[in-house]
Amino acid sequence: MPDIPHMNNEAERIEALRKLNILDTPPEARFDVITHQAQQEFECKTCLISLVAEDRQWFKSRQGLTVNETPRNVSFCTYAIAEEEYLIVPDTHADFRFKNNILVKGEPYIRSYAGMILHSPDGYEIGTFCLIHDDVKHYSEAQINRLRQYARIVELEMIANPEFGGR
Numbered sequence: 001m002p003d004i005p006h007m008n009n010e011a012e013r014i015e016a017l018r019k020l021n022i023l024d025t026p027p028e029a030r031f032d033v034i035t036h037q038a039q040q041e042f043e044c045k046t047c048l049i050s051l052v053a054e055d056r057q058w059f060k061s062r063q064g065l066t067v068n069e070t071p072r073n074v075s076f077c078t079y080a081i082a083e084e085e086y087l088i089v090p091d092t093h094a095d096f097r098f099k100n101n102i103l104v105k106g107e108p109y110i111r112s113y114a115g116m117i118l119h120s121p122d123g124y125e126i127g128t129f130c131l132i133h134d135d136v137k138h139y140s141e142a143q144i145n146r147l148r149q150y151a152r153i154v155e156l157e158m159i160a161n162p163e164f165g166g167r
Contacts, residue, residue, distance in 0.1 A: 004073055005082035009124065013081075014054055016124035020158060023051060023058055030157055031061035038150050039063040042143070044131040046108060049118070049154055050077045051127035064132070065108060074102055080115035081125035086144065089113040091136045112137035114144075116151035121159045129154050 007013055017023065031049055039047040046064035050057045057077050058069040072078050079097060080087035092098040092110055103110050114137070115130035129151040139147070 004075070004078045007082060007125070013120075013124040013126065016120035016122055017051060017053060017126045020120060020126070022060060022158060023053060025060070027061065031154065032063075034150060034153055034157070035061040035063045038129070038131065038147075041146070042131050044137075045134045046132035048130050048132070049127065050075075050115070050130055051118075052077050052081055052125075057127070060127075070103065076101075076103070076110065076113045077115055077128040077130060080128045080130065081117055083117065086114070086116045086147070087128075088115075088139055088144070090138045108132065109134055111135055114139055114147060116147045118151055118155055118158070 035047040035049060038044075044064070046062070048059050048063075048065065049061040050059055052072060052075065055072050056069045057072055057075040059065070076087070076089070076098065089095050089098060090112055092101070092104045092113065098104055098110075098113075101110070110132050112133040112135065113130065115128035117125050118127045118129055120126045129147065131147065
């Protein structure tokens with residue numbers, strides 16, 4: 001697998017994530033409702049709110065996945081946060097970055113990935129709202145816009161709660 005992307009603002013990005021005080025907090029219905037709704041709407045195997053820390057991606061909410069986190073060096077979301085707005089991989093088997101990834105070759109057998117970047121209140125890329133399919137999946141412009149809406153809802157929920165460093 002190729003090296004993970006390097007973020008020029010990594011120290012500031014990690015500090016912005018820490019300031020939210022959301023890492024390793026218990027599951028919350030308000031986030032789980034969002035991921036469950038998206039999982040149903042997109043008919044996907046898995047839907048996650050993934051936060052990318054120094055050496056791991058941690059899931060604030062997860063549908064269709066039993067683990068709380070995975071190492072960052074195998075994380076699709078690490079690639080997504082290095083993009084302008086989102087990352088869509090219609091077929092992981094055809095993408096040189098991911099075809100040999102352990103999450104493609106083994107559990108959870110990711111075949112398609114779509115991740116929309118989640119931003120901190122000060123604009124840093126802290127994670128993704130992402131969908132995982134076990135089949136090849138192409139997204140229409142309308143579906144990408146819908147995914148964008150879900151990500152904005154999650155951002156608003158994160159910053160609206162004073163407990164999470166919101167305003």
